[in-house]
Amino acid sequence: MAEFSGPFDGSPISTQLQWSRMARRWGLDGVHAQDPTSTALKVTGSGVNTVAVAAGHASVNGFYYYLDATKNLTVPANSGGAARVDLAILRADMTAKKVTAEYKTGGTTAPTLTQIENGVWEIPLAQCTVAAGASVVTAANVLDKRYLTDRGVIPSIGGARPPAAKNQLLIEDGQLYVGDGAAWRWLATAGVQEATYTPVWTAGATTINWGSGATNIGHYQAVGKRVDLTIQLTPTGNPPKYDDPIQVALPPGLPATGSHRSLFNWNFTSSNGEGSAVGVAFVAASDGLNKVGRLRYGVSSGNSSSAIPNSFSLFTNHPFDIRSGDVLTIDGSYWTA
Structure with missing residues (x-):
């Protein structure tokens, strides 16, 4: 076994092979x-x-x-x-x-x-x-x-960027840019790598228990201030009737922006003979920005052209009795605060 390091005083780069091996690490x-x-x-x-x-x-x-x-x-x-x-x-x-x-x-x-x-x-x-x-x-x-x-990615101080050399990469405060010869163009933002969490489901102040061994997973990825999210729920139990609509927590540390309502699609499929439904879920500032506050489905006062459309919130027992074997999926993207 042999070890080599250098250059040091008394231990210089003395051969062209040593130089080649060192210099190849630079580029x-x-x-x-x-x-x-x-x-x-x-x-x-x-x-x-x-x-x-x-x-x-x-x-x-x-x-x-x-x-x-x-x-x-x-x-x-x-x-x-x-x-x-x-x-x-x-x-x-x-x-x-x-x-x-x-x-x-x-x-x-x-x-x-x-x-x-x-x-x-x-x-x-x-x-x-x-x-x-x-x-x-x-x-x-x-x-x-x-x-x-050529050069690798160069760091930059905000407000003091060098000229935008074509095809050069620049990183500044977690933001990656590429030069086009005239300006720096945004390319990517540091975010959260693909991850999972266990969503907390609530009805008002009460935590909903979907049963031991229930499938309850939130799958998400964040790039900058944009979060992609899928929540999958398959209960193994039958929670009781609650008088408040179903709500579910967003990924920890990634609350939604309060400047507008963040929207999601949801789909419910019953394995208990109660059919299926689709709807829209949203984050409402009044419910808190760290949760999907409403899962709404469309209804109407009739089937004529003058019928007034409306929407109702999803409850544990209405319009379905959500229980073992049923599947509820929420999917969408939102902007963080």
């Missing part, structure tokens, strides 16, 4: 570019026996590479009877102690990249197809294969 292999439209180290074919590699920067196996002007790579003639698929590559060579842009010939398929940690390490720039009997690569026969790499 991935690839051309330094923030956008696929960047021409950094992009390969083009012009219909002659060379392809051109544009100027740019890259990292290869932990080593830095910089090309300050266009470099032409010679395309060997294809003497075979079928099209040949080649690669333009960057090659880090531990023996030669350098990184260079090279042209690597293949066959009916592209050549395999050599990637030996303490030897030769190659990454692709472009795939080039050479027609049978030819030694030229046209622009149409060059396929961009560059790995792109």
